[in-house]
Amino acid sequence: MYTQPMLESAKIIEAARASGQKPPRLSAEEKKKLLVDFHPDYRESSFQTLQIGPNAGEKAPIELAEMLHSNSLVYRKSLQSNLSCVLTALNRGGASPNYDTDVLIIGGGGAGASAAIEAHHAGARVTIITKLRMGDANSMMAEGGIQAADKANDSPARHYLDAYGGGHYAAKPELLKRLVMDGPEAIDWLSDLGVLFDKEPDGTFITNHGGGTSRKRMHACADYTGAEIMRVLRDEVRCLGIPIVEYTAAIELLTDENGCVSGALLMNMLTERYEIARAKTIILATGGAGRMHYNGFPTSNHYGATADGLVLAYRAGAKLLYQEALQYHPTGVAYPSQLFGALVTEKVRALGAGLFNVNGEAFVHPLETRDVVSAAIMRECGERRKGIAVSSASAVWLDSPNIDLLHGEDHIEKTLPGMLRMFMNYGIDMRKTPILVYPTLHYQNGGIEIEPDGSTPKIPNLYVAGEAVGGIHGRNRLMGNSLLDIIVFGRLTGKNAAKKAREITPGKLDLQHVEDYAKTLAEKGIVTGKASPLLLPDYTSS
Amino acid sequence: MADLISVFFDGKPYAVPADLTIMTAMEHAGFRLVRGCGCRHGFCGACGTIYRIKGDNKVYFALACQQQVRADMYVATLPFFPLNRREYKLEELTAEHTVMMRLHPEIFACIACGSCTKSCARGLDVMQYIAYAKRNDLSACAKESFDCVACGICSARCPSNISHPLVGLLARRLKGKYLTPAAAHNKNHVEEINDGQYEKSLIELTQLSQAEIAALYDTREIEG
Numbered sequence: 221m222y223t224q225p226m227l228e229s230a231k232i233i234e235a236a237r238a239s240g241q242k243p244p245r246l247s248a249e250e251k252k253k254l255l256v257d258f259h260p261d262y263r264e265s266s267f268q269t270l271q272i273g274p275n276a277g278e279k280a281p282i283e284l285a286e287m288l289h290s291n292s293l294v295y296r297k298s299l300q301s302n303l304s305c306v307l308t309a310l311n312r313g314g315a316s317p318n319y320d321t322d323v324l325i326i327g328g329g330g331a332g333a334s335a336a337i338e339a340h341h342a343g344a345r346v347t348i349i350t351k352l353r354m355g356d357a358n359s360m361m362a363e364g365g366i367q368a369a370d371k372a373n374d375s376p377a378r379h380y381l382d383a384y385g386g387g388h389y390a391a392k393p394e395l396l397k398r399l400v401m402d403g404p405e406a407i408d409w410l411s412d413l414g415v416l417f418d419k420e421p422d423g424t425f426i427t428n429h430g431g432g433t434s435r436k437r438m439h440a441c442a443d444y445t446g447a448e449i450m451r452v453l454r455d456e457v458r459c460l461g462i463p464i465v466e467y468t469a470a471i472e473l474l475t476d477e478n479g480c481v482s483g484a485l486l487m488n489m490l491t492e493r494y495e496i497a498r499a500k501t502i503i504l505a506t507g508g509a510g511r512m513h514y515n516g517f518p519t520s521n522h523y524g525a526t527a528d529g530l531v532l533a534y535r536a537g538a539k540l541l542y543q544e545a546l547q548y549h550p551t552g553v554a555y556p557s558q559l560f561g562a563l564v565t566e567k568v569r570a571l572g573a574g575l576f577n578v579n580g581e582a583f584v585h586p587l588e589t590r591d592v593v594s595a596a597i598m599r600e601c602g603e604r605r606k607g608i609a610v611s612s613a614s615a616v617w618l619d620s621p622n623i624d625l626l627h628g629e630d631h632i633e634k635t636l637p638g639m640l641r642m643f644m645n646y647g648i649d650m651r652k653t654p655i656l657v658y659p660t661l662h663y664q665n666g667g668i669e670i671e672p673d674g675s676t677p678k679i680p681n682l683y684v685a686g687e688a689v690g691g692i693h694g695r696n697r698l699m700g701n702s703l704l705d706i707i708v709f710g711r712l713t714g715k716n717a718a719k720k721a722r723e724i725t726p727g728k729l730d731l732q733h734v735e736d737y738a739k740t741l742a743e744k745g746i747v748t749g750k751a752s753p754l755l756l757p758d759y760t761s762s
Numbered sequence: 763m764a765d766l767i768s769v770f771f772d773g774k775p776y777a778v779p780a781d782l783t784i785m786t787a788m789e790h791a792g793f794r795l796v797r798g799c800g801c802r803h804g805f806c807g808a809c810g811t812i813y814r815i816k817g818d819n820k821v822y823f824a825l826a827c828q829q830q831v832r833a834d835m836y837v838a839t840l841p842f843f844p845l846n847r848r849e850y851k852l853e854e855l856t857a858e859h860t861v862m863m864r865l866h867p868e869i870f871a872c873i874a875c876g877s878c879t880k881s882c883a884r885g886l887d888v889m890q891y892i893a894y895a896k897r898n899d900l901s902a903c904a905k906e907s908f909d910c911v912a913c914g915i916c917s918a919r920c921p922s923n924i925s926h927p928l929v930g931l932l933a934r935r936l937k938g939k940y941l942t943p944a945a946a947h948n949k950n951h952v953e954e955i956n957d958g959q960y961e962k963s964l965i966e967l968t969q970l971s972q973a974e975i976a977a978l979y980d981t982r983e984i985e986g
Binding site for chain 1: 805939
């Protein structure tokens with residue numbers, strides 16, 4: 221339930237809505253200035269210079285830099301007891317690893333599941349390990365939709381231009397080309413697996429805009445798009461009998477004498493005992509980093525989104541790309557506090573809800589790209605002091621009731637059932653009153669650099685898919701392109717890793733690269749007092 | 763900070779701020795969660811929770827990440843409940859009338875007690891979607907079960923040992939694959955892409971200078 225001052229401000233919105241004002245789209249220069257002045261990516265204090273590894277000298281978010289500057293979890297006492305003896309015995313053939321597979325997939329989200337399905341169909345023995353449960357991933361929480369240029373007025377070139385411009389011309393052209401060209405087929409593949417997309421009676425997909433799209437190419441499953449895709453993929457993985465090892469984290473990659481990945485050191489999250497996996501090829505599908513809470517932001521992300529894959533790959537010598545480019549989703553829940561940081565899907569804006577400040581002024585076109593809208597909200601609540609006070613600081617109104625006014629009485633109930641339920645649980649009826657939002661940390665635009673085939677340039681037999689990849693989207697990702705990339709690049713890496721596995725004889729299982737890294741940290745006198753990867757955030761102290 | 767209230771986790775009392783969710787209250791009390799915590803925003807079903815309020819005989823059900831704490835609540839979490847998965851290959855099934863009967867015969871042992879519906883943390887009419895499955899009305903079952911997050915509380919409460927979330931999932935996949943017309947426009951685009959019809963326009967784009975492509979981007983026509 222809203223407080224009295226909130227209710228009074230909300231009343232002003234009703235009047236403003238009636239006036240129908242909608243701010244014009246910004247020019248390229250105006251957008252640039254807004255970003256430089258207000259987007260956290262442009263705040264020098266958010267970053268630290270990396271002192272070690274392939275990206276030494278470049279900046280990274282402070283919290284990520286700290287993880288990259290920390291020693292491995294391997295050096296935890298409980299893991300040290302007899303690890304070297306176990307590895308020696310394994311390498312002499314005197315013992316077997318806990319898991320021995322062709323393709324090891326680290327991560328049980330949408331990219332990992334897509335990769336597993338394709339690698340399995342390509343004839344490989346596949347094992348998925350995931351630190352929580354299969355499907356515990358940001359994929360499950362993607363709400364608004366998945367892009368694909370498959371309507372008559374659309375083309376992969378238009379999709380490319382939207383994404384390339386929206387990402388500030390920084391995407392790697394070969395990766396982005398693959399994304400848009402494989403889009404329509406990805407939708408077809410998902411439909412064939414039984415994903416229930418919103419359709420017209422004749423089978424035509426119901427599609428909408430997202431921020432920064434020039435065509436309505438957002439395919440959706442109400443506001444459960446990611447959840448619906450994820451639960452179907454998870455079921456398919458199980459139908460295929462692919463082994464899934466849950467509650468098991470990869471804490472380091474293992475490499476052989478030639479620097480090729482040969483397996484992974486795992487840790488049971490419940491018992492904290494370690495296990496060893498041997499593999500011919502490995503796909504890192506470890507997802508994002510919202511739970512690092514960069515810049516102190518709340519997050520829309522899953523509990524396990526802690527950049528583990530970036531840490532593992534970096535220690536093994538992989539280069540990161542655009543690790544400093546983060547996505548703050550413009551509309552995280554700002555009120556009630558119980559839902560703080562939760563995602564309010566961009567679909568709400570795509571369906572016609574505008575953004576208003578405390579005085580009822582519409583201050584930005586709601587369908588600019590995410591970075592621009594977020595910066596505009598931060599300006600409104602910060603410098604301009606036109607936010608609405610909430611316990612976290614301040615917020616702006618997202619005018620949800622306009623959706624039913626535009627599209628008919630039950631449109632919210634039909635197209636945004638998840639949102640409606642979430643707010644109703646706290647006595648807020650978004651059909652009748654606007655909702656309070658503020659940007660929330662949502663996506664890691666950058667990640668590990670890959671080749672167009674999904675492999676890492678520096679580390680043989682290592683592939684990366686999903687949010688852990690950098691370069692597909694440039695410095696800002698459009699709505700609906702992440703669900704698409706986990707499918708497109710998940711499938712691609714699955715096929716390629718399976719193919720590559722046929723020609724590999726696994727080498728030694730060794731932690732030499734981890735020891736080398738520790739040595740360099742010591743030589744440079746870098747001490748953080750922490751261990752990485754983080755695996756899970758610690759909320760017990762707050 | 764909000765007033766402190768007393769909440770019981772596994773029978774032991776903790777003083778927690780009244781504005782927290784069950785999940786954040788557990789963390790406030792010092793539990794570092796591994797099980798029973800997933801997306802934290804109501805989508806993944808990891809945190810199915812059962813509680814009673816002191817002096818109230820009713821048993822309540824919720825997702826720990828979505829439910830605000832209440833004074834004197836006794837909380838038990840259900841991070842995992844074994845569902846009975848059936849082996850199937852979707853492409854070998856059809857949506858014919860015996861599919862549910864063959865794969866989930868236990869639904870016909872439903873005694874209509876309504877425990878599943880009463881216990882749904884999402885407020886779904888679970889018994890109704892099982893009834894639709896019994897009739898092999900897959901579309902209705904898919905629709906009614908669409909918001910299911912598979913927390914498993916319904917199955918834990920069911921006297922007939924039904925794995926409700928799996929019934930809904932199967933109905934939705936069958937509906938998606940067999941009972942929904944294909945999108946002709948999508949198939950056309952896939953074919954055109956495979957024929958190489960879009961290759962040239964894309965290559966042309968990638969060959970432009972940044973200034974040229976920026977000019978195209980800034981002036982592109984946006985569908986109304």
